[in-house]
Amino acid sequence: MTGQLIHLNTAGAGLMPAAVSTAMADCLAREAATGGYETELHHDEVLQHDVYRRLGRVLGADADDLALFDSATRAWWRVVSRLDLGPDDLIWVTPYEYAGSLIGYFNLRDRTGCTIETIPLRPDGNLDLDWMAAHLSDRVALVSVTHVPSGCGIVNPVAEIGRLLAPYRARYAVDACQAVGQLPLDVAEIGCDLLTGAGRKFLCGPRGSGFAYTTPELRAALLPDFTDLHVARVSSPTAVTVHERSARTLELGERSTAVVLGLHAALGHHLELAEEGRAFPRKDVVEALHACVAGLPGAELLAPGTQQSGILSFRHASLSAEQVRDGLAARGINGWKISGDHTPLYLSARGVDTAVRLSVHHYTSLEDVEALGRALHGLR
Numbered sequence: 073m074t075g076q077l078i079h080l081n082t083a084g085a086g087l088m089p090a091a092v093s094t095a096m097a098d099c100l101a102r103e104a105a106t107g108g109y110e111t112e113l114h115h116d117e118v119l120q121h122d123v124y125r126r127l128g129r130v131l132g133a134d135a136d137d138l139a140l141f142d143s144a145t146r147a148w149w150r151v152v153s154r155l156d157l158g159p160d161d162l163i164w165v166t167p168y169e170y171a172g173s174l175i176g177y178f179n180l181r182d183r184t185g186c187t188i189e190t191i192p193l194r195p196d197g198n199l200d201l202d203w204m205a206a207h208l209s210d211r212v213a214l215v216s217v218t219h220v221p222s223g224c225g226i227v228n229p230v231a232e233i234g235r236l237l238a239p240y241r242a243r244y245a246v247d248a249c250q251a252v253g254q255l256p257l258d259v260a261e262i263g264c265d266l267l268t269g270a271g272r273k274f275l276c277g278p279r280g281s282g283f284a285y286t287t288p289e290l291r292a293a294l295l296p297d298f299t300d301l302h303v304a305r306v307s308s309p310t311a312v313t314v315h316e317r318s319a320r321t322l323e324l325g326e327r328s329t330a331v332v333l334g335l336h337a338a339l340g341h342h343l344e345l346a347e348e349g350r351a352f353p354r355k356d357v358v359e360a361l362h363a364c365v366a367g368l369p370g371a372e373l374l375a376p377g378t379q380q381s382g383i384l385s386f387r388h389a390s391l392s393a394e395q396v397r398d399g400l401a402a403r404g405i406n407g408w409k410i411s412g413d414h415t416p417l418y419l420s421a422r423g424v425d426t427a428v429r430l431s432v433h434h435y436t437s438l439e440d441v442e443a444l445g446r447a448l449h450g451l452r
């Protein structure tokens with residue numbers, strides 16, 4: 073808890089620690105006083121190296137395999153849009169896919185003639201890994217798994233899926249937008265070719281920050297695309313030389329120095345908390361959140377699957393999601409109204425138009441959840 077506010081909307085954007093807002097404010101002040109390019113030069117080591125190294129420590133990745141963007145979607149589409157797909161190829165998605173990614177996959181399908189299939193769920197809401205094992209073949213060109221979906225808190229078994237896929241040609245893309253910062257992540261253990269995320273959620277970094285991890289093999293197989301001046305130069309009147317092999321080739325040169333410095337500070341803060349064993353939502357707090365909402369008369373939990381994260385969504389029999397969000401806000405608690413069509417293959421498919429999403433983080437205490445319980449019971 074920060075001051076009087078109880079922030080249960082980290083799945084929207086986490087509360088930035090002071091180190092982040094200070095780094096950003098200092099940067100803007102320095103830019104105004106000394107110039108934007110001069111400020112960039114001043115922070116050169118952090119901007120060109122340290123921020124990638126810190127992100128690498130969070131993800132278990134080599135700094136050369138990381139690229140920064142202004143959103144998770146931009147990071148993801150910069151790679152996925154360049155996959156070399158054709159009419160014989162299959163893309164597998166899960167019912168927990170983020171709607172923005174589905175739009176991209178539909179676009180790819182219309183452009184390349186590939187087919188999209190949805191991995192089924194077992195009755196308990198877990199992904200049906202037996203179905204995957206039985207149907208996997210080298211026709212599957214891409215498997216896309218959302219680690220923790222936007223609209224409900226299931227934690228999908230990304231490492232187990234990685235092991236299933238390993239003998240096949242399928243590329244493996246993991247959307248870790250809601251996972252990074254709230255669960256330990258290791259790209260080698262997951263065995264993915266692509267992992268994307270945002271800085272603003274459980275990493276508590278600034279808005280307008282995102283990243284992609286890609287393997288060198290995946291980058292080498294991408295269809296050619298524009299490469300910006302920070303990694304390439306026009307070496308003759310008709311030719312370009314790319315002087316970089318790292319994932320930086322996916323980026324554009326221009327970006328907000330303040331945002332990158334803010335992300336750097338957020339990663340540092342996260343790593344410090346991780347060393348002290350308190351970077352992630354506490355298990356007892358997650359359990360208390362579930363018990364609190366389950367005990368609310370009229371609440372229907374949207375919590376499929378065995379393993380739950382710090383995100384919990386629910387519908388109320390007589391109160392709209394908007395009424396719950398606004399009622400909580402009036403009591404100093406941030407919750408959020410979500411649209412089912414942001415996770416359409418799961419929520420819309422079950423007739424959920426809107427729901428309330430509550431998300432806890434390392435800064436949420438049991439007392440906060442107790443206060444939530446009192447506030448929820450007081451809503452009319």
Ligand SMILES: Cc1ncc(COP(=O)(O)O)c(C=O)c1O
Binds near residue numbers: 142172221222
């Ligand atoms: C699971 C998931 N994937 C992807 C995204 C897209 O992230 P961004 O808004 O940074 O593009 C979100 C955003 O909420 C999300 O929850």
